[in-house]
Structures are given as C-alpha cells and as structure tokens.
Amino acid sequence: MKKLINSPDTLLAESLAGFGAVHADIVNVNLDPMFVTRKDAPRAGKVALISGGGTGHEPMHAGFVGMGMLDAACPGQVFTSPTPDQMIAAMEAVDGGAGILLIVKNYAGDVMNFEMAAEMASGPVETVLTNDDEAVEESTHSQGRRGVAATVIVEKIVGAAAERGGDLASLKALGDAVNAASGTMGVALTSCTVPAAGLPTFTLAEDEMEMGIGIHGEPGRRRVAMMTASAIAEEIVGAIVDDVKLASGEEVLLLVNGMGGTPLLELYGLYDAAARVAKGHGLTITRSLVGNYCTSLEMAGASITLTRLDAERTALWDAPVRTAAFHWG
Amino acid sequence: MKKLINSPDTLLAESLAGFGAVHADIVNVNLDPMFVTRKDAPRAGKVALISGGGTGHEPMHAGFVGMGMLDAACPGQVFTSPTPDQMIAAMEAVDGGAGILLIVKNYAGDVMNFEMAAEMASGPVETVLTNDDEAVEESTHSQGRRGVAATVIVEKIVGAAAERGGDLASLKALGDAVNAASGTMGVALTSCTVPAAGLPTFTLAEDEMEMGIGIHGEPGRRRVAMMTASAIAEEIVGAIVDDVKLASGEEVLLLVNGMGGTPLLELYGLYDAAARVAKGHGLTITRSLVGNYCTSLEMAGASITLTRLDAERTALWDAPVRTAAFHWG
Amino acid sequence: MSTETEAPAEAAGDTALIAALIAAAHDTITTHRDELSELDRAIGDGDHGHNMARGFDAVAAAADEITALPFGKALAKAGTTLVMKVGGASGPLYGSALMAAGKVRDEAPTTLAEVVELLDAAVDAVKKRGKSDVGAKTMLDVLVPVADALRAGPAEPLGTARESAAAALEATRDMVATKGRAAFLGERSAGHLDPGARSSTLLIDAVSAVLEKS
Amino acid sequence: MSTETEAPAEAAGDTALIAALIAAAHDTITTHRDELSELDRAIGDGDHGHNMARGFDAVAAAADEITALPFGKALAKAGTTLVMKVGGASGPLYGSALMAAGKVRDEAPTTLAEVVELLDAAVDAVKKRGKSDVGAKTMLDVLVPVADALRAGPAEPLGTARESAAAALEATRDMVATKGRAAFLGERSAGHLDPGARSSTLLIDAVSAVLEKS
Ligand SMILES: Nc1ncnc2c1ncn2[C@@H]1O[C@H](COP(=O)(O)OP(=O)(O)O)[C@@H](O)[C@H]1O
Ligand SMILES: Nc1ncnc2c1ncn2[C@@H]1O[C@H](COP(=O)(O)OP(=O)(O)O)[C@@H](O)[C@H]1O
Ligand SMILES: [Mg+2]
Ligand SMILES: [Mg+2]
Ligand SMILES: [Mg+2]
Ligand SMILES: [Mg+2]
Structure with missing residues (x-):
C-alpha cells in the first residue's frame, strides 16, 4: 500500500x-x-x-x-x-x-x-x-x-x-x-485500498471491470471484460430508466461521478456517452454534474446517476450553495 | 490499459x-x-x-x-x-x-x-x-x-x-x-498511462516513489523509498522556501494539488503537514487551495506550491471567478 | 460456574469477574483482529477486526470504571462504550446486545438459566436493532444456536457453548447473506464464514474460558 | 541523383519526386511509429511516434495539393502541415525546417551543393526555433553531421548521408540532453537514443532511397 x-x-x-x-x-x-x-x-x-x-x-x-x-x-x-x-x-x-x-x-x-x-x-x-x-x-x-x-x-x-x-x-x-x-449504477476498473487494511479490497485482471460496484468496493452485478464508455453508459442508463420508470419527454439531472482514481478527461467523455444514451431514451437533460463527489478512495471507475426533475427540484438544485465542494447561485 | x-x-x-x-x-x-x-x-x-x-x-x-x-x-x-x-x-x-x-x-x-x-x-x-x-x-x-x-x-x-x-x-x-x-514540487506514487501509448510511462515498485515528478510523468530528482506525508512536506516546502527565498513573516498561498489518482482525504492530510512545515519556516498562510487542478491523468501523487502574496495578489486571488473549476467571489 | 444454583457473587467477586471478562474479550479480539478483517474483506468491507478492536480497546481502557459497577450496569456500560466507539454495523449490534443483557438484573448470573436469560435478551436486542433473524448469515447464526443449546440444560454447559458456537460458525459458510454488507453479494456470499459470526464465537470462547477458571 | 549538375527537373518530374518523397516519409514514420514512441517513453513522454505519424498522415492526405506545387512551395506546404498537425516539440521543429528549406528556391535541387543548401537552411531554422545547437541530444545531432558530411562532397552522397546519420544517431546515446523533455532527466538521459534523432535518421534514409531510384 x-x-x-x-x-x-x-x-x-x-x-x-x-x-x-x-x-x-x-x-x-x-x-x-x-x-x-x-x-x-x-x-x-x-x-x-x-x-x-x-x-x-x-x-x-x-x-x-x-x-x-x-x-x-x-x-x-x-x-x-x-x-x-x-x-x-x-x-x-x-x-x-x-x-x-x-x-x-x-x-x-x-x-x-x-x-x-x-x-x-x-x-x-x-x-x-x-x-x-x-x-x-x-x-x-x-x-x-x-x-x-x-x-x-x-x-x-x-x-x-x-x-x-x-x-x-x-x-x-x-x-x-x-x-x-433517482437511480445510480457504477463500474470499477481497479480496487481501492483501505488504509488500515493495507491491501486492495479486491482484484481485477488487466482486462476486467466490475459492473455495479458499491462505493466501498462491494462486488457488483458481475465481473465482465472491459467495456467501452458507450456500452457502459448504455447498460447503466438503461437500468436506471427501467427502474425509475423515466418516460420519454421527462427532464432529468445527469450526474457522472468519479470514484476517485479516474481523471476528469474520462468522466467528461463518459458524460458525453451517457447523455447520448439518455437522449436516445427521449429524456431531456436539463441539469448536469461531472466530477468526483461520492468517491471510493482511489478506486478507478465512475457511476452514472439520473434524477427525475420537476420545476421545484430544478429551482432547488439551482439555489445558492456555499460549501467546500459546491459553490454556485 | x-x-x-x-x-x-x-x-x-x-x-x-x-x-x-x-x-x-x-x-x-x-x-x-x-x-x-x-x-x-x-x-x-x-x-x-x-x-x-x-x-x-x-x-x-x-x-x-x-x-x-x-x-x-x-x-x-x-x-x-x-x-x-x-x-x-x-x-x-x-x-x-x-x-x-x-x-x-x-x-x-x-x-x-x-x-x-x-x-x-x-x-x-x-x-x-x-x-x-x-x-x-x-x-x-x-x-x-x-x-x-x-x-x-x-x-x-x-x-x-x-x-x-x-x-x-x-x-x-x-x-x-x-x-x-512561486515554487512547486511534486511526488508520484504511481505512473499514468497515456491512452494512445497504452502502457504506463514508468514503473515504481510497491515501496517506491518519485520525488520531483513532472506532470507528464517525467522523472524527478530521485527515486526514493516511500516517505511519510510529513517528510514529503518537509522536503518540498524546504526546497521552495530556499529557492523562492521566502522569509519568515511573509504571507503565502499554499496549494496542495492532486495528480489525479490521489483522493481528497490524502490531499487534505498532506495540506495539514505542509501547513505545519510552512509555519515552521515562519510563513503565514493567508490563502489555501486543495484539490485536483493541474493533474497528470490518473497518476497517484501530489504537488505542493507556495506563492508569495501581497495585498494586490491577495485581492486578485479573491476576485470573482466563474469557470468550470473555480467559482467564487 | 456450575449448572446448579449458587449464592450471588459478591461485589468484590463481580469486580474480579468483570475484569477477567473484559481482559479475555479484549485479548481474543486483539489477537484475531486481522483474521476478522480478512474474513470481512471476502464478503464485506474488510474492517470488522479493526472495528471490534477499536471497541474493545475502549472497553479495556475504561476497565477501572466498568469493574466498579454492579455486573448488570457493567455490561450496559461496556455496551454503551462499544456503541460509541465501534461504528459500522457491529457496534450498535454488540452494543445493544450488552445494553439489553445488562438491563436484565444488576447481579451476575449464577445459574445456567440466568445466563440463558441474558443471552436471550442480547439476542432479542440484536434482532430488533438489525431487523434480522437467524439464517441471514450474521452473528445471530452463532448467538441463537448457542442460546438454544444452553437452554436445553446440557451437563457440560461450557463445552456445549463452545461446541455449538463452533458448529454454528461453520454453518454460516454455506449461507447466502441477506443482511449486512455481505447481502450485496447475493449468492456470491456463500462459501465464506461470516465475520460477525466468527467474532461471536471468539467472544463465547473467551467468556467460557473465564467462567471455567472462576 | 548524381553529384554533377543536371538540367532542372521539369514540373512533371517534380510532381513525381514530391509524391515519392511524401510516400516514403509517410511510410517510414508509420512503420516506425511505435519504435519512436518507445524511445520517447524512455527519456521523454512517449508520444514522438504518434506525433510524427499524425503529422505525416496529414501531409500524405494533402499529397494531391502539395504535389501540384513547385518543389520549394511543396516543401513549405508540407512544413506548414506538420506545424499545424504535430503539436509537441517536433512539429514546429520539422515544420520550421521544411518551411525554411522551401524558401531557398522554387526548383528542386539538382546538385549536391544545392541539397546542402537546403539542409543548412533547415538546420538553421531548427536551431533558431529550438534555441539549441549540436550536443543537446536532439535531432540536430543527426541533421548537422549529415549536412557536414555532404558538404565535404563525398563520392557516394547517398551512402554517406545514410552512414553519417546512423553514426550520428548512435552518438546521441551517450549524450546528456540539455534541450527538450529529455533535459529534465539530466544525467539519466544518457544511455538512450534520442527519439528526434531517430526520426531524422529515418527521414534521411527514406529520402536517400527515393533519390537512389530517381
Ligand atoms: N442487520 C444485521 N443483523 C445482524 N447482524 C448483522 C447485521 N448487519 C451486519 N451484521 C453483522 O455485522 C458484521 C459486520 O460487522 P462490521 O464489519 O464491523 O460492520 P460493517 O458491515 O458496517 O463494516 C457481519 O459479519 C454480521 O455478522
Ligand atoms: N529545443 C530543441 N531543439 C531541437 N530539437 C528538440 C528540441 N526540443 C526537442 N527536440 C527534439 O524533439 C524530440 C521530441 O519530440 P516530440 O516527442 O514529438 O515532442 P515533445 O517532447 O513535445 O513530446 C526530441 O527527441 C528532440 O530530438
Ligand atoms: Mg465491515
Ligand atoms: Mg465497515
Ligand atoms: Mg514526446
Ligand atoms: Mg509530448
């Protein structure tokens, strides 16, 4: 470690x-x-x-x-x-x-x-x-x-x-x-290492990723061969749309969240892919957020979240905020 | 990759x-x-x-x-x-x-x-x-x-x-x-991988770090055994204080910058160590910044920067800014 | 401890007993800290040993205060200490268990039936706090079988406690977890011992060893 | 090409020559792309092959336009294309070199002296753009020795170009870099070939092969 x-x-x-x-x-x-x-x-x-x-x-x-x-x-x-x-x-x-x-x-x-x-x-x-x-x-x-x-x-x-x-x-x-x-699903490309444990929580081969990872390194739905950003976005956005029952025409907030070890360069690329898939489902992305917000130490990976918006939620999202990580309005 | x-x-x-x-x-x-x-x-x-x-x-x-x-x-x-x-x-x-x-x-x-x-x-x-x-x-x-x-x-x-x-x-x-x-120096705990190259730019053993790393993975001053956050802060802050000729009593901005793959948890801890060392040199930290701002893809590591401040620079630092990464004032 | 009714332990006796129990529990958890975290790494988040050690370190550090209390209050105080120090799932569970057991009576148990009474109170508290029951691959899958085995009034209660705990622990291996972090693994949780079941077994062994000597 | 004065190449001849040069340069850079990046990974940032390939892909893609130009203008246009497509250090350097060589005269060189003139113009541009000179472990450590060897008027100019380039490349191995990214390594840059010196050698070999056939 x-x-x-x-x-x-x-x-x-x-x-x-x-x-x-x-x-x-x-x-x-x-x-x-x-x-x-x-x-x-x-x-x-x-x-x-x-x-x-x-x-x-x-x-x-x-x-x-x-x-x-x-x-x-x-x-x-x-x-x-x-x-x-x-x-x-x-x-x-x-x-x-x-x-x-x-x-x-x-x-x-x-x-x-x-x-x-x-x-x-x-x-x-x-x-x-x-x-x-x-x-x-x-x-x-x-x-x-x-x-x-x-x-x-x-x-x-x-x-x-x-x-x-x-x-x-x-x-x-x-x-x-x-x-x-709201619905979220994440993928991990590498494990994180809990400092007190000193060892990676799990291991993934050079060509593997974990689909559906938890934010403590809990295993997800299945271990699969590396997928492209577009294929990942398709699976995750599809699962959320189904579960949250997001209908064509609805407004959503799209959050692409880094797990800690994935650079912004990739997160914005994944956002691009996720936005494409969401639009394919007929959704209108009216608010977006990309970055490391709910991380898992230094794990490489990301999660995608969709939240159904309405006028009230949108106004509350836009409302002024002054914290270490969020500052707008 | x-x-x-x-x-x-x-x-x-x-x-x-x-x-x-x-x-x-x-x-x-x-x-x-x-x-x-x-x-x-x-x-x-x-x-x-x-x-x-x-x-x-x-x-x-x-x-x-x-x-x-x-x-x-x-x-x-x-x-x-x-x-x-x-x-x-x-x-x-x-x-x-x-x-x-x-x-x-x-x-x-x-x-x-x-x-x-x-x-x-x-x-x-x-x-x-x-x-x-x-x-x-x-x-x-x-x-x-x-x-x-x-x-x-x-x-x-x-x-x-x-x-x-x-x-x-x-x-x-x-x-x-x-x-x-201003002066800066960084350390790397892992290499980054340029996407087109597909291979890590360099390799470090499980107990090694690179002191003085560049932001493209260029080698630094020397390869050393892992050091504690405090020892790293001591060496880097000392080198900057010497070179920039920061004198006791001067006001500085202290930036602890992540290389991309190091979590905020560690960056704030390194900030704590760096602030201690800077104060030991008699410096007054009047402005601070911690986070991933000048990264090197997914490299694990961080750099420490000190900038001598004066009233004008401090006011300009505080002045309103509205960008994707900076938003204040 | 015998299976027959004895005179209630005196205050001084309680102090020594409580001190011995704290020392034995602290010792076994510390000794097996890495093993517990290792088990937790397989189906949880790898911190169970560290969580438990943090809690029992605090209990040991407060031993002077705790041993000065009547037995029931001492249990409760140890429970509160665990709650306030462990974090994670195991803190409120073991903490609630001890707090509930401590409420049963002030004096130390002197009969097997009284021990079972304490165990039952502890088990009930875990079930309530954890909204769970046996079969979910948790510490309950050790605590409940041990309580049941003792309830049957065995001739050798200490040996029975140890043996039923060991068997119950082993039985968690094939279970599919439905509570706690391991539940997130679904079928993949099978094939591993439950870390909380293992720590329960360790604690039962430690208590048995103390009672054997007393 | 002979060392003697010949009649200036006709426009059609230039077109074929330029096309052949573009194809040969593009081919050798593409073929050695990974080798160049590999060399750059040792003492730079591992992108030299990719940078050069991106540039020569663009030159090849513009071949129709470039080959329609007089030789000098074609060189300059290829240079601009490299500047606009390569990025990194090698883009402005090779680009400035070709742009400067293209300014010497419109017609293709027909004597060895004229070739040396172009090379000198290219070398000067690299020195100026890179604020560097021989001995800094860069492409100049190939380009300058080759220009010097040809300036001496060898009997076999193409063989001489190739041999001097190969020897000069090898000589970069022991040098300590003082320009470009490799300079950041200080003494640690010794023991590796310079990637830009290697790409210069490849380009000289490719040009020589074209001229040999023409
Ligand atoms: N709902 C529950 N009911 C009973 N026991 C539980 C429950 N959830 C977790 N446990 C027990 O707690 C143990 C995990 O404790 P620990 O690792 O310390 O906490 P965490 O899971 O928060 O990291 C499990 O092995 C299991 O025995
Ligand atoms: N100042 C300079 N003068 C001459 N050549 C240079 C200079 N800086 C770099 N080079 C050449 O450029 C090569 C590196 O090119 P390349 O890897 O494409 O660019 P970068 O270094 O920006 O990644 C070096 O190997 C060296 O030959
Ligand atoms: Mg745990
Ligand atoms: Mg935990
Ligand atoms: Mg390079
Ligand atoms: Mg480069």
Missing part, C-alpha cells in the same frame, strides 16, 4: 484538520468527537440537516456542509459508520429548534448508528434513507439497496429547501421523493 | 463535447480546431488571456476558462502541445482589441508552438512563461524549469487583473512576477 499519509491511525484527524484550515470561512471542525458544522450554526428556526458515513467518499459529506446544504456531517473511520456520540454532539451543535433531518445512506451500520443517535435525541428527528443503487436487487426481507451518489443530489435539493424554511415533515417527504426519483 | 473511454482516438473530442455540454453556461467549445472560449467572448477593450497545453492535466486549462480567468484554452493531444492553428483560431475568437496574453508552461513543444502562433498573429501578443518546478535545475543553456501547478495561480491572478482592465504590459509583468514568486 502506497499512500500520501503519515499513518492510517492519524490520517482522519490530520485530513479533517487540513479540511478545517482550508475551509475555515465555511465550516467549523471538531476533532473529538469528529464532526463538521457550518460556520454559522445553529440557525434559529431552521431544520438542521445532518449527514455522515464512513470516510473515504470525499468530498461527501464534509464537503457539502455549508449554506444551502448540510448543517453538519459526521465522518466515521474509513468505510465505517460514524458513532452515535458524534451524531449527538453534532445535533446539539446545529439544532435550531425546528427539528433535525438525518440523511443516511442505506448500510446496516449507518442505519443502526443513526437510529441509536435519533433514539437518544431530545427533539424531533426524521431520517431520509437513500438507496439509489440499481446494482442491488431490491427485496423486502434483505438489506435492500445501497445509498450511493444520489445522496449528493438529495442533500443539495433538501438543503436548499431547508434554507428556504421548509419544515421537518416536508423536507423528509422531499428527500424521500428525490431519492425515489 | 483500462480506461473509461471508447477509444484513444475519439477520447479528446468526446470529452471536450461533454465538457461543453455540462458547462454550456460558461464556455463555448469548438471541435475543429479544438479550443474553448468563454461564453461572452470577445470582450471589447479587454486583454484576452489564452492558455493551453497537452490534454491530461484537467481541469487545467479548459476548466479555467470564464469570467475572471482565461478567455480561451487550446487543448492539445494528451501530453502534447496544441498546434498554432488552434491558437490562431482562439485568438481570433477572443481578441477584444487590447492585445493578447499567452500563458504558456515552459516545455519546448508548448513554447515553440505558441511562439509560431504569436508570430502569425496580427495584433500585439505577449507571453508569460511559467516555470515553477523546483525539481529541475535552472540553467541558462538548458531547457530550464517546467511549468507546473503555479500556472493555475498565475492564470487566476492575471485573469482577475485582466478582468479589471489591466493593460497588456502590466498583465505580462504581473504574470512574470507571480511566476517568479
């Missing part, structure tokens, strides 16, 4: 300290327990949005803390859910008296840890579970689908609605709706 | 088309010859800033085209200088009648191609050559130092000055001064 680090044990605290120093105009960083809050928290009368999850998906979630998006983020160890003490401390730091909305990716660890924190909280708490990963079969008796890159879109849209003064119930409903209107 | 592409031959055009579609609010993309201009070009009475260079350093340079930074960028083939026809077409598209400033990284190919274009141009043209790479010995009879990540800083600061109405001579002087006030 080669990484630009001092040691796996100190990496998180050092990285978070660096993040706090670079973005001191936007966030406050607390190191024990670890959580990141927007500079001007708490905002009286505003529902506080809190997300979190294992580290290794940067800029998600700390990079999305700030005006118009999250009030706080709780980073866990690499690929490991944060713990309730972090969440409780974050809740106390950002609670504006209007309730707390947790945005949680659907992994057993994250779900249970946030659940315990919510049980311990004093005020009203609601949770939006994201589960946009098309690679996993949805089924009632199982864990269900994973939350992946659409989490970013949920956080942006719900964050904008919270900034506008939406109440807890409506924000929860909006988050659930955006999640349901 | 595994890449998310259709073919090395179509990659550039597809990627640029994707870039143009995603950022249609900011840029126009021309595919034959290839160049990118800001949406509202030409700006009458404004000096036009044009940069360019081989593809593979994304978001540099096309990601820096827009209000407050570049008027145009000319992407060459991967790691290959663009050609004069692209530059001439770009000049014609953005010429506002106040002259053209070329910002060129010091590589033989880039220098000569931009030189030929400048010779063919009708109006006044000046050139700022960036050569911030501390890894290369400076010497009059040789090629001289490479232009690397400080190019981004030069483009931002000179771009802001151009937006404010600076004239050609003063912009050229400013660019030269910022370049001279």
Whole structure:
C-alpha cells in the first residue's frame, strides 16, 4: 500500500484538520468527537440537516456542509459508520429548534448508528434513507439497496429547501421523493485500498471491470471484460430508466461521478456517452454534474446517476450553495 | 490499459463535447480546431488571456476558462502541445482589441508552438512563461524549469487583473512576477498511462516513489523509498522556501494539488503537514487551495506550491471567478 | 460456574469477574483482529477486526470504571462504550446486545438459566436493532444456536457453548447473506464464514474460558 | 541523383519526386511509429511516434495539393502541415525546417551543393526555433553531421548521408540532453537514443532511397 499519509491511525484527524484550515470561512471542525458544522450554526428556526458515513467518499459529506446544504456531517473511520456520540454532539451543535433531518445512506451500520443517535435525541428527528443503487436487487426481507451518489443530489435539493424554511415533515417527504426519483449504477476498473487494511479490497485482471460496484468496493452485478464508455453508459442508463420508470419527454439531472482514481478527461467523455444514451431514451437533460463527489478512495471507475426533475427540484438544485465542494447561485 | 473511454482516438473530442455540454453556461467549445472560449467572448477593450497545453492535466486549462480567468484554452493531444492553428483560431475568437496574453508552461513543444502562433498573429501578443518546478535545475543553456501547478495561480491572478482592465504590459509583468514568486514540487506514487501509448510511462515498485515528478510523468530528482506525508512536506516546502527565498513573516498561498489518482482525504492530510512545515519556516498562510487542478491523468501523487502574496495578489486571488473549476467571489 | 444454583457473587467477586471478562474479550479480539478483517474483506468491507478492536480497546481502557459497577450496569456500560466507539454495523449490534443483557438484573448470573436469560435478551436486542433473524448469515447464526443449546440444560454447559458456537460458525459458510454488507453479494456470499459470526464465537470462547477458571 | 549538375527537373518530374518523397516519409514514420514512441517513453513522454505519424498522415492526405506545387512551395506546404498537425516539440521543429528549406528556391535541387543548401537552411531554422545547437541530444545531432558530411562532397552522397546519420544517431546515446523533455532527466538521459534523432535518421534514409531510384 502506497499512500500520501503519515499513518492510517492519524490520517482522519490530520485530513479533517487540513479540511478545517482550508475551509475555515465555511465550516467549523471538531476533532473529538469528529464532526463538521457550518460556520454559522445553529440557525434559529431552521431544520438542521445532518449527514455522515464512513470516510473515504470525499468530498461527501464534509464537503457539502455549508449554506444551502448540510448543517453538519459526521465522518466515521474509513468505510465505517460514524458513532452515535458524534451524531449527538453534532445535533446539539446545529439544532435550531425546528427539528433535525438525518440523511443516511442505506448500510446496516449507518442505519443502526443513526437510529441509536435519533433514539437518544431530545427533539424531533426524521431520517431520509437513500438507496439509489440499481446494482442491488431490491427485496423486502434483505438489506435492500445501497445509498450511493444520489445522496449528493438529495442533500443539495433538501438543503436548499431547508434554507428556504421548509419544515421537518416536508423536507423528509422531499428527500424521500428525490431519492425515489433517482437511480445510480457504477463500474470499477481497479480496487481501492483501505488504509488500515493495507491491501486492495479486491482484484481485477488487466482486462476486467466490475459492473455495479458499491462505493466501498462491494462486488457488483458481475465481473465482465472491459467495456467501452458507450456500452457502459448504455447498460447503466438503461437500468436506471427501467427502474425509475423515466418516460420519454421527462427532464432529468445527469450526474457522472468519479470514484476517485479516474481523471476528469474520462468522466467528461463518459458524460458525453451517457447523455447520448439518455437522449436516445427521449429524456431531456436539463441539469448536469461531472466530477468526483461520492468517491471510493482511489478506486478507478465512475457511476452514472439520473434524477427525475420537476420545476421545484430544478429551482432547488439551482439555489445558492456555499460549501467546500459546491459553490454556485 | 483500462480506461473509461471508447477509444484513444475519439477520447479528446468526446470529452471536450461533454465538457461543453455540462458547462454550456460558461464556455463555448469548438471541435475543429479544438479550443474553448468563454461564453461572452470577445470582450471589447479587454486583454484576452489564452492558455493551453497537452490534454491530461484537467481541469487545467479548459476548466479555467470564464469570467475572471482565461478567455480561451487550446487543448492539445494528451501530453502534447496544441498546434498554432488552434491558437490562431482562439485568438481570433477572443481578441477584444487590447492585445493578447499567452500563458504558456515552459516545455519546448508548448513554447515553440505558441511562439509560431504569436508570430502569425496580427495584433500585439505577449507571453508569460511559467516555470515553477523546483525539481529541475535552472540553467541558462538548458531547457530550464517546467511549468507546473503555479500556472493555475498565475492564470487566476492575471485573469482577475485582466478582468479589471489591466493593460497588456502590466498583465505580462504581473504574470512574470507571480511566476517568479512561486515554487512547486511534486511526488508520484504511481505512473499514468497515456491512452494512445497504452502502457504506463514508468514503473515504481510497491515501496517506491518519485520525488520531483513532472506532470507528464517525467522523472524527478530521485527515486526514493516511500516517505511519510510529513517528510514529503518537509522536503518540498524546504526546497521552495530556499529557492523562492521566502522569509519568515511573509504571507503565502499554499496549494496542495492532486495528480489525479490521489483522493481528497490524502490531499487534505498532506495540506495539514505542509501547513505545519510552512509555519515552521515562519510563513503565514493567508490563502489555501486543495484539490485536483493541474493533474497528470490518473497518476497517484501530489504537488505542493507556495506563492508569495501581497495585498494586490491577495485581492486578485479573491476576485470573482466563474469557470468550470473555480467559482467564487 | 456450575449448572446448579449458587449464592450471588459478591461485589468484590463481580469486580474480579468483570475484569477477567473484559481482559479475555479484549485479548481474543486483539489477537484475531486481522483474521476478522480478512474474513470481512471476502464478503464485506474488510474492517470488522479493526472495528471490534477499536471497541474493545475502549472497553479495556475504561476497565477501572466498568469493574466498579454492579455486573448488570457493567455490561450496559461496556455496551454503551462499544456503541460509541465501534461504528459500522457491529457496534450498535454488540452494543445493544450488552445494553439489553445488562438491563436484565444488576447481579451476575449464577445459574445456567440466568445466563440463558441474558443471552436471550442480547439476542432479542440484536434482532430488533438489525431487523434480522437467524439464517441471514450474521452473528445471530452463532448467538441463537448457542442460546438454544444452553437452554436445553446440557451437563457440560461450557463445552456445549463452545461446541455449538463452533458448529454454528461453520454453518454460516454455506449461507447466502441477506443482511449486512455481505447481502450485496447475493449468492456470491456463500462459501465464506461470516465475520460477525466468527467474532461471536471468539467472544463465547473467551467468556467460557473465564467462567471455567472462576 | 548524381553529384554533377543536371538540367532542372521539369514540373512533371517534380510532381513525381514530391509524391515519392511524401510516400516514403509517410511510410517510414508509420512503420516506425511505435519504435519512436518507445524511445520517447524512455527519456521523454512517449508520444514522438504518434506525433510524427499524425503529422505525416496529414501531409500524405494533402499529397494531391502539395504535389501540384513547385518543389520549394511543396516543401513549405508540407512544413506548414506538420506545424499545424504535430503539436509537441517536433512539429514546429520539422515544420520550421521544411518551411525554411522551401524558401531557398522554387526548383528542386539538382546538385549536391544545392541539397546542402537546403539542409543548412533547415538546420538553421531548427536551431533558431529550438534555441539549441549540436550536443543537446536532439535531432540536430543527426541533421548537422549529415549536412557536414555532404558538404565535404563525398563520392557516394547517398551512402554517406545514410552512414553519417546512423553514426550520428548512435552518438546521441551517450549524450546528456540539455534541450527538450529529455533535459529534465539530466544525467539519466544518457544511455538512450534520442527519439528526434531517430526520426531524422529515418527521414534521411527514406529520402536517400527515393533519390537512389530517381
Ligand atoms: N442487520 C444485521 N443483523 C445482524 N447482524 C448483522 C447485521 N448487519 C451486519 N451484521 C453483522 O455485522 C458484521 C459486520 O460487522 P462490521 O464489519 O464491523 O460492520 P460493517 O458491515 O458496517 O463494516 C457481519 O459479519 C454480521 O455478522
Ligand atoms: N529545443 C530543441 N531543439 C531541437 N530539437 C528538440 C528540441 N526540443 C526537442 N527536440 C527534439 O524533439 C524530440 C521530441 O519530440 P516530440 O516527442 O514529438 O515532442 P515533445 O517532447 O513535445 O513530446 C526530441 O527527441 C528532440 O530530438
Ligand atoms: Mg465497515
Ligand atoms: Mg509530448
Ligand atoms: Mg465491515
Ligand atoms: Mg514526446
């Protein structure tokens, strides 16, 4: 394992300290327990949005803390859910008296840890579970689908609605709706290496890729021979269109998200391919995003997300945001 | 070679088309010859800033085209200088009648191609050559130092000055001064693979890194055993402080730039280490930037840049910018 | 420990017992840390050993505080410590298990029936927290069979606990996971031991060894 | 071609000559594309063969237009085409060389002295454009020795060109580069042939072969 680090044990605290120093105009960083809050928290009368999850998906979630998006983020160890003490401390730091909305990716660890924190909280708490990963079969008796890159879109849209003064119930409903209107699937060309483990999570041959990869290196639908960008786009966009039931004529947001080790050059090329396929399905791409937003350490690969838009969601997507990773409007 | 592409031959055009579609609010993309201009070009009475260079350093340079930074960028083939026809077409598209400033990284190919274009141009043209790479010995009879990540800083600061109405001579002087006030050095943990070549440019053993790497995979100062983030920061910051003659008490911009394949998690950790070392030299870090800005395809590694700031440069750094990669103010 | 009713352990006795249990659990998790993560790498995300070690390091670090408590409160406190330190799925699961077991009574169990009572409370908490049950290829596939084996009142409860745990662990190999990260693999999760089942087996062995000596 | 003065080639003759030169140059660059990039991978950025091939593909594609021109204008047009298509360092260098040689006179050279004149003009242009000279481990370390060898008026100019080019190429192996990307390697550039020197050798061989047949 080669990484630009001092040691796996100190990496998180050092990285978070660096993040706090670079973005001191936007966030406050607390190191024990670890959580990141927007500079001007708490905002009286505003529902506080809190997300979190294992580290290794940067800029998600700390990079999305700030005006118009999250009030706080709780980073866990690499690929490991944060713990309730972090969440409780974050809740106390950002609670504006209007309730707390947790945005949680659907992994057993994250779900249970946030659940315990919510049980311990004093005020009203609601949770939006994201589960946009098309690679996993949805089924009632199982864990269900994973939350992946659409989490970013949920956080942006719900964050904008919270900034506008939406109440807890409506924000929860909006988050659930955006999640349901989204689908994602990813491919990996290489594995990532968890620093504490020191070894690649899996191995792929020089001509293989994993179709339907998870953002922690969980295996996907199947291992296949390398495909072209166009063939990948065709399979993924097709799967999402089917599952989310996107009909010809609908407006969508198209996100091509890098897993961390794939250069922008390729991501924009994959976007070009995905846009072509989406248009072939009759979709109108009215909003786009390309870059590394929901990553898997240094994994080479990418995911494609489609979210059904309407006028409200589009306006919320466009609404001003000031975070380390998103800055517009 | 595994890449998310259709073919090395179509990659550039597809990627640029994707870039143009995603950022249609900011840029126009021309595919034959290839160049990118800001949406509202030409700006009458404004000096036009044009940069360019081989593809593979994304978001540099096309990601820096827009209000407050570049008027145009000319992407060459991967790691290959663009050609004069692209530059001439770009000049014609953005010429506002106040002259053209070329910002060129010091590589033989880039220098000569931009030189030929400048010779063919009708109006006044000046050139700022960036050569911030501390890894290369400076010497009059040789090629001289490479232009690397400080190019981004030069483009931002000179771009802001151009937006404010600076004239050609003063912009050229400013660019030269910022370049001279900057030093950079990088490390590579893995090689990159040029798509057309299909093979890694070099190989490093599981415990080796290259200290002083160039942004095309050119070898650096020496090949060494893996170092910790702190030891890397110590060597690089020390080399820059010596060469740029940064004195205790001076204000600097600290840029930790990823080479493409290193996650933000590590880059922020390296920033923390570099900031510590810089402070140890008595420097005051008044501006910071961390991320992938001047990359080398999917290479794992990073560079550290220090630029001496003064009130004017700081104000120009903070000035509004609206490009695909930079958006603030 | 015998299968017969004994006098309740005294406070001092509890302290020693709790200290021994903490030390034994901490020791086995630390020793098998890499093995647990290795198992998790095959069907999960490779961190189970590190998660558990982080949690039991914290429990061991708080041993002075925990051993000063009555047995039930000590269990609960150890559970809270795990919850606050482990992260991942195993933290809330083992944490909720201990917290629930700690609520059953303040005194240490003195009969096999009381031990089973604690185990049942722990199992129920895991099921509730994990929204799962046996057959999903999780720690429940060790904890439930062990509780059941002890419920039958075997002559050699410690040996029975160890043997049923070992057999139950081995049985997770052929299961297809439907809960936790391994569920994302579907059929491909078969052929590997479940890491949480393995850590449960280790903890049962460690507890058995302590009780054998006490 | 002989070393003696001949009647100037007619327009039709020029067309055939130019066409043959284009075909031969295009052919050798295409054939050796990967070898050139391989050499460049060792001490540069691995694209020299691809750069040159892109350029000569364009020259070949424009052959109809180029062959219709007088010899000098044809050289210049081929040079412009290289400049506009190659990119990298070799584009402006080879391009400027051909553009300068094309300016010497409109007619094809008919004596060895006239050939040397063209070569000198080309060499001067490379030196000026590259701000370099012999000894920097570049194409100049082939072009200059070849021009010098021909200037001496050898009995077998084509053989001499080929032999001096081959020897000069080999001599670049031990040189330490001070220009171009290879300069960034310093001492480590020694031990490898210069890719631009190799492409110059290939082009000289190709031109010699055409002239041999004409
Ligand atoms: N829903 C659940 N119910 C019961 N046990 C579970 C559940 N989800 C996961 N587990 C157990 O947790 C173990 C994984 O723990 P760990 O690796 O520490 O957490 P994570 O999966 O979050 O990385 C699994 O091997 C399994 O035994
Ligand atoms: N300043 C220079 N003067 C003369 N020749 C040069 C100079 N710089 C580079 N070259 C030649 O160009 C060759 C490299 O060309 P190429 O690989 O196509 O361009 P790049 O270096 O831009 O990738 C070198 O091998 C060398 O022969
Ligand atoms: Mg985990
Ligand atoms: Mg090149
Ligand atoms: Mg795990
Ligand atoms: Mg080259």
